[in-house]
Amino acid sequence: MSATFTTLTSAPLRSVLLFSAQMADDNKALALGLKRRDPDLLDQLIEQYQYRLFRYLLYLTSSRERAEDFFQETWIRVLERGHQYDSKYKFEAWLFRIARNLVIDWQRAKKMQSLDALTDPEEGAPMEFAAQNQPSPLHLVLTAEEKSGVHASLDRIPTVYREVLVLRFQEELGLEEIAGVLAAPLSTVKSRLYRGLEALRGAMQGGAA
Amino acid sequence: MNENLHASAEKLIAQERIEGISQSEREWLATHLRECPSCTQVAQQTSAALSALRGLPIPLPRGLAARTQFRVQLRAQEMREREPKRRLLWIMCAMSWALGIATAPYVWRAFEWAGERIGMPKLVWEMGFGLWWTIPALVAAAVVVLENLRQAHERDQAR
Numbered sequence: 001m002s003a004t005f006t007t008l009t010s011a012p013l014r015s016v017l018l019f020s021a022q023m024a025d026d027n028k029a030l031a032l033g034l035k036r037r038d039p040d041l042l043d044q045l046i047e048q049y050q051y052r053l054f055r056y057l058l059y060l061t062s063s064r065e066r067a068e069d070f071f072q073e074t075w076i077r078v079l080e081r082g083h084q085y086d087s088k089y090k091f092e093a094w095l096f097r098i099a100r101n102l103v104i105d106w107q108r109a110k111k112m113q114s115l116d117a118l119t120d121p122e123e124g125a126p127m128e129f130a131a132q133n134q135p136s137p138l139h140l141v142l143t144a145e146e147k148s149g150v151h152a153s154l155d156r157i158p159t160v161y162r163e164v165l166v167l168r169f170q171e172e173l174g175l176e177e178i179a180g181v182l183a184a185p186l187s188t189v190k191s192r193l194y195r196g197l198e199a200l201r202g203a204m205q206g207g208a209a
Numbered sequence: 210m211n212e213n214l215h216a217s218a219e220k221l222i223a224q225e226r227i228e229g230i231s232q233s234e235r236e237w238l239a240t241h242l243r244e245c246p247s248c249t250q251v252a253q254q255t256s257a258a259l260s261a262l263r264g265l266p267i268p269l270p271r272g273l274a275a276r277t278q279f280r281v282q283l284r285a286q287e288m289r290e291r292e293p294k295r296r297l298l299w300i301m302c303a304m305s306w307a308l309g310i311a312t313a314p315y316v317w318r319a320f321e322w323a324g325e326r327i328g329m330p331k332l333v334w335e336m337g338f339g340l341w342w343t344i345p346a347l348v349a350a351a352v353v354v355l356e357n358l359r360q361a362h363e364r365d366q367a368r
Contacts, residue, residue: 011253035289037285046277046281050269050274054267054269076284099354150262150265154265165262190227191243197223197226197235197258198223200259201258205254208316
């Protein structure tokens with residue numbers, strides 16, 4: 001079997017296939033551990049994903065305190081709903097989706113409309129957590145140096161664009177994975193990415209000028 | 210130079226980073242960028258924006274992971290403590306439904322007999338039978354709903 005595998009595949013393809021198989025095995029082990037609510041596994045996952053999840057939540061909520069609350073709440077949900085994780089998909093995509101849903105639920109509880117309807121500039125006025133004529137909370141938590149750099153540029157672009165840019169270029173998720181996190185069609189993800197990239201480039205140019 | 214060429218080049222610059230482009234498109238873009246300073250500038254600005262985004266540092270709150278691990282462990286312990294109660298509830302429900310199925314024909318006859326004896330309309334004793342049948346499910350559902358409401362309330366208070 002392994003001899004056939006070796007002779008039929010080229011070295012780079014073989015390493016890709018082996019890597020995919022390894023990832024599938026890892027995801028299965030992860031799904032099993034989550035189903036069992038393995039405490040050591042959860043501790044390890046919290047350590048491993050703390051930076052990425054917090055960064056995503058910070059860009060989504062524009063508030064350090066709220067991002068921290070949602071961070072903790074997300075892991076509680078991972079514990080409670082671990083049995084729902086499907087090992088066919090990347091764990092981080094599932095994790096980000098839980099985090100995003102929590103933010104949306106919170107917004108709905110605050111008697112607001114859904115994040116998508118409010119934040120999508122193609123569908124209506126862009127929403128930020130602060131009032132339109134005030135600096136956003138993200139802006140308020142930035143240090144003086146950060147305000148003049150890429151942080152400030154990100155702060156100037158609408159949340160929906162910021163979110164997909166972070167997922168694509170910081171988290172390096174695939175387009176389908178982002179569509180899964182957002183529960184949105186692939187065409188919407190692509191359109192937001194193109195507009196977001198354009199907006200980021202424009203914002204950085206504006207900041208530099 | 211034709212404006213359409215610049216628009217195509219700009220589209221490919223973004224597409225290359227978002228979705229990827231074919232070898233022939235890459236070759237065409239490289240040729241165009243060698244001849245066009247304005248599109249070269251767009252490509253450089255896009256690369257600069259993305260590399261700044263990728264290298265962006267976010268300071269983590271102190272002890273965030275440790276605090277979260279503590280909360281998750283507490284919640285896990287709470288869930289473990291509640292699990293036997295919930296399991297008992299489901300066992301009782303299962304037993305109740307099994308007994309209900311086994312005794313259904315006799316209970317039906319009993320309701321029918323009692324209905325005829327006291328001159329009750331057929332619809333009324335049939336509804337009585339239906340209620341008797343659904344009581345265990347209604348009790349179980351009420352317990353689960355109340356438990357979920359209590360948990361949601363606790364979460365809101367914690368937030």
